[in-house]
Amino acid sequence: MGIELNHTIVWxxxxxxxxxxxxEILGLPEPGSFGxxxxxxxxxxxxxxxxxRQGPIAPQHYAFLVSDDEFDAIFARIKDRGxxxxxxxxxQQPGQINxxxxxxxxxxEGPDGHDLEALTAPYSGAEA
Known part of the structure; x- marks a missing residue:
């Protein structure tokens, strides 16, 4: 079995x-609870x-690979919420997509400044 990411903690x-x-932004089911x-x-x-976590939160980056239809819905929710x-x-490129x-x-950005990304084409295997 290859190595896979199982979970990550988001402070x-x-x-x-x-x-x-x-x-809500990604259109996913209600979050569950575990401990x-x-x-x-x-x-x-x-x-x-x-x-x-108490105190300052160090912003992290979380990227979500989505379909074209999911992107359209996510982008609409981002714009609808302002x-x-x-x-x-x-x-450096506000109000634009790539x-x-x-x-x-x-x-x-998420509520604690985490840098969130929705993308339809993965970067892996792409030419630099």
Whole structure:
């Protein structure tokens, strides 16, 4: 068996708010609970385990590979909520999406400043 990512902890100032935000924007089912975590199950068996943390949260990057139809729905929810978005992770191209590798991508921030990305074409195997 090859090595696969199983889960990752997403530190949050409010795990319920953060997990719900990501679930709603991505159009996923209500987050579940496991111990002290709010758990968001992704389609490939990986879970995001949201946990509360006191003090500053170091922003991380989470990228979600989605279909074209899912991208359209996600992007519509981002715009409907008035969430700022960018075509790049450095936030130098506000109000735009990118078209890397023949797909589409958008970056936006979660409640604790985590850099979230929805993309329709994977970067793996792409030419630099």
């Amino acid at each position: 949050s100032s409010d795990k319920d708010r953060s997990a719900q935000f990501v679930a 002290r975590f709010r758990v968001l199950e992704l389609g490939n068996g990986v879970s995001l385990d949201f946990a509360d 969430i700022r978005f960018w075509a790049d992770p450095g936030q 078209h890397r590798f023949g797909g589409r991508g958008v970056y936006f």
